Amino acid sequence: MSSNDPFGFDISAASDKKRRAKGKRGMSGAFETSTRACDHAGCTAAGQYRAPKSPDNLDDYFWFCRDHVREYNLKWNFFHGSTEEEFEKFLDKDRVWGRETKP
Template sequence: MMQRKSTRHRAFDPDPEAPQTYCDMPGCTANAGYRAPRSRDTLRSYFWFCLEHVRQYNANWDFYKGMTPGQIENHLRADVSWQRPSWKLGTRGGQVFNEEEVLDPLDLLGAERRKRAERRRSRPQARSATPDVLRTPLSTLGLDWPVAMEELKARYKSLARQHHPDANGGDSAAEERFKAVVAAYTIVRVHLEQSADLDAVKAG
């Protein structure tokens, strides 16, 4: 039986728009098949690398390097809303979203709603004390305040594996979700590290 050859572009295939040139990594003579942005200010201007060096470049890429937690938060808000008016999570143009309106035969929303309610009852004071700068990042990560560094890292690793573009066939929507997760993790991690440093200074 004759099998049809798949024409779907695989995640690790070279970019079909890659120029016929060598890798931009100095000293490398491999063909360049993978693009990478030159900087966060020139995302449409690319380096072109071979597979080995684009992996190395991406592993060291930090979009938010040099930015303060406040700048990261502002950038994340603008990126998520696409500069459009937005409303508090759970509302629609000022009207409260009613989960009961959603058809949920498997009770998925109901189960999650009960879990959230139990967490709120067990930590009512802690929830109200959530720092404003962390509300959106924690919501993105699905975490409540307070949160330990170990819990934060575990949640980040789980979401990063789930939404990484390579795990989703290079899907652009997955890439945007992955970027939001990375940004949220960075904000919370920096906040926890700064708080730990401050506590150490006070203790000393």
């Protein structure tokens, strides 16, 4: 691309490949600036990873170290305590991206 481009914007395929190569591979989900301790009992490591406390309260988090957030995520079940009917209703709503449909 010419060096006199007033907008500094490159739409070439080569430019896109360079941008994607950096991508999200380096993103771990950690909050590097977090000063919290891991919420797991007995762990003193830094709590850099957040995990929601419950399906009903997705805006309130536990803070864990990497090992304990992995353990927590393996056990996480969004639909725990839901009935089969509630699960089906959620799936039906998700099929239309949560929008109301008209017959």
